[in-house]
Amino acid sequence: MPKKLKCRxxxxxxxxxxxxxxxxxxxxxxQKHINQxxxxxxxxxxxxxxxxxxxxxxxxxxxxMASRLAQTKKASQTDHHMPFLFPSFTWxxxxxxxxxxxxLTVTPEPLRFLVVLGVL
Amino acid sequence: MGQNNATSDEKLFADYREGDSAAFETLFSRYQNRLYRxxxxxxxxxxxxxxxxxxxxxRVHRYSKSYREGTKFAGWVFxxxxxxxxxxxKQNRRLWWxxxxxxxxxxxxxxxxxxxxxxxxxxxxxAFATLPERQREVCSLxxxxxxxxxxxxxxxxxxxxTIKSRLFYGQRRLRDLLADFNPNQxxxx
Numbered sequence: 001m002p003k004k005l006k007c008r009x010x011x012x013x014x015x016x017x018x019x020x021x022x023x024x025x026x027x028x029x030x031q032k033h034i035n036q037x038x039x040x041x042x043x044x045x046x047x048x049x050x051x052x053x054x055x056x057x058x059x060x061x062x063x064x065m066a067s068r069l070a071q072t073k074k075a076s077q078t079d080h081h082m083p084f085l086f087p088s089f090t091w092x093x094x095x096x097x098x099x100x101x102x103x104l105t106v107t108p109e110p111l112r113f114l115v116v117l118g119v120l
Numbered sequence: 121m122g123q124n125n126a127t128s129d130e131k132l133f134a135d136y137r138e139g140d141s142a143a144f145e146t147l148f149s150r151y152q153n154r155l156y157r158x159x160x161x162x163x164x165x166x167x168x169x170x171x172x173x174x175x176x177x178x179r180v181h182r183y184s185k186s187y188r189e190g191t192k193f194a195g196w197v198f199x200x201x202x203x204x205x206x207x208x209x210k211q212n213r214r215l216w217w218x219x220x221x222x223x224x225x226x227x228x229x230x231x232x233x234x235x236x237x238x239x240x241x242x243x244x245x246x247a248f249a250t251l252p253e254r255q256r257e258v259c260s261l262x263x264x265x266x267x268x269x270x271x272x273x274x275x276x277x278x279x280x281x282t283i284k285s286r287l288f289y290g291q292r293r294l295r296d297l298l299a300d301f302n303p304n305q306x307x308x309x
Contacts, residue, residue, distance in 0.1 A: 011295060012288075012291075012292070014295060015263070015291045015294075015295070019263070039299070042299065043295055043298060043299045046240070046243070046244070046298035046299070047294070047295065047298060049240045049241070049243075049244050049298075050244050050247070050248075050263055050294065050298070051263050051264075055156070055157060055160055055166065055241065056153050056156060056157070057152060057153070057156050057166075057169075057170050057173070058166065058170070060152075061148075061152050061156075061170060061173055061174060062145060062148060062149065062152070064170075064174055065148055065174050065177055065178075066145075068174055068178055069144075069177075069178065069181060072178060072181065072182065
């Protein structure tokens with residue numbers, strides 16, 4: 001014959017009991033205790049509200065979600081069609097550009113004009 | 121769609137990554153209420169919670185390629201929602217002095233049911249708001265987000281033992297806060 005449960009033994013298990021995370025035998029004993037104990041049944045009721053009657057969004061969020069998703073997809077497609085905004089160079093092109101810029105920077109003024117003509 | 125109900129989240133997400141957009145809608149409908157409850161309890165702001173649920177799934181779409189195979193989808197999506205919530209809390213910290221800022225639950229479709237449950241829900245909202253942030257987070261993830269303890273440990277980034285401890289103390293505090301609440305007396309005088 002299992003020992004009769006007391007409130008202080010039941011109390012820590014109430015969350016697990018209401019979440020359905022207890023074994024059958026233990027759950028049945030707690031159910032029996034709750035049926036007889038006003039205090040524990042009140043606590044169990046309040047806990048049940050925490051777990052089962054949580055709020056839900058005011059409306060279904062899918063239409064808003066679908067609209068934002070469509071905008072995001074459209075924006076990412078637009079990005080692919082703007083190659084001149086962020087031109088990509090190969091390392092050879094980047095090196096050539098860097099050399100030209102450095103050469104122009106270090107060349108004194110009378111010769112710089114000739115270098116520019118040479119590059120062109 | 122009926123077939124989708126039995127499909128795992130990970131399989132649905134793999135289908136989405138291969139181009140099945142219906143799978144994304146199914147995932148969203150599976151998670152919107154769980155995520156909303158968790159975020160709403162963390163922020164105590166229904167409107168911001170809705171925005172964050174949407175922003176979370178936008179990030180799911182945006183970063184779908186960085187999702188690692190074998191990772192639990194629930195853990196991943198709740199991690200994104202948690203990061204979003206924390207950013208929001210940081211930005212709004214000055215206005216976030218609970219429990220005095222606890223708002224009444226927002227109206228839904230059934231006004232009669234709301235009137236009957238308004239006291240209970242407000243009481244629960246205040247109880248949650250009274251918890252320390254870390255305990256509230258773990259309790260929300262467990263009780264409202266329905267995550268397993270291991271998933272919560274992954275989301276929060278602490279050990280399983282710490283999660284168990286926070287959950288234990290959080291639930292105990294919630295239970296004590298709710299123990300004095302008598303729904304038959306409240307609102308009826």
